[in-house]
Amino acid sequence: MHTLALILTGLASFTLFLCVHILLWRSIHGEKGITLLAQLSLGSILLMTVIADVWFNVRWQDVLVVSLPLHAFLTLAYFHLYVGTYRSLSVRILNELAQAG
16 A cells, blocks of 8 residues: 555646646746746645655655656656647747637
């Protein structure tokens, strides 16, 4: 159960990050970038670490060993996808053409 709780903590923190990212990106006007995404990611893993400590009685050191690498892998994969698609030149050109027409 302990290992499952750690894995679920990593998955839940990434899910929380995605949900907050989607909600904030619709409402924030102005500069949005990787720095804000990194802050959201860090905040989500910290919050889920506290929740795992309270609900599952999981030590934060165990979260650092299991949940944090899982969360970091998923977040970096998402960053790669985000930068590769949303920030690519061809998608930007297509987006500007769609808005102009």
